Amino acid sequence: MELSEKIDNLYMAHIGRNNFYNEPAHARILDSYVSSTGVVPDPVRKKYVKTVVMAKIGNGHGISVMSEQYYDNMLIKFGDDEIKEFVCLLSDSEFSSRVCLNPCNQGFKNLADFFWDRTTNQISLQAIGFIQQATNQQLPNLGKDSRYQAILSSFS
Secondary structure, three states: OOHHHHHHHHHHHHHHHHHHHHHHHHHHHHHHHHHOOOOHHHHHHHHHHHHHHHHHHHHOOOHHHHHHHHHHHHHOOOOHHHHHHHHHHHHOOOHHHHHHHHHHHHHHHHHHHHOOOOOOOOHHHHHHHHHHHHOOOOHHHHHOHHHHHHHHOOOO
């Protein structure tokens, strides 16, 4: 699937050397592959959300400023399905280790605030409430919190 390849390319650019220089071209290409409705196929949704959110919150050294417009454009198009994946990211060990870093933790909380008004899904809203109330120190372990896990299990 071509979209999957574009997501992988951005992910590899983001975690690779010289990411601030290499990300913009891949971010622009991925953004161009996402329709105006923001709908991405189920098989790649989780990977798409993880990659875009990781790139948007940065890597502890900052963010690719030249890519931000593309990340913002994709994030604006997130619907309920993508926001569900967003709140589930804290259960992903690679992602949760990212929110140990400053300012990644604050960037993630800022996205939670951004998504608060963009969903009516009550489970997502409960999870976002937990994210908003967590301290930066609590955030990386929130995915292991039994109360948070109980909220996420309601999605099934």
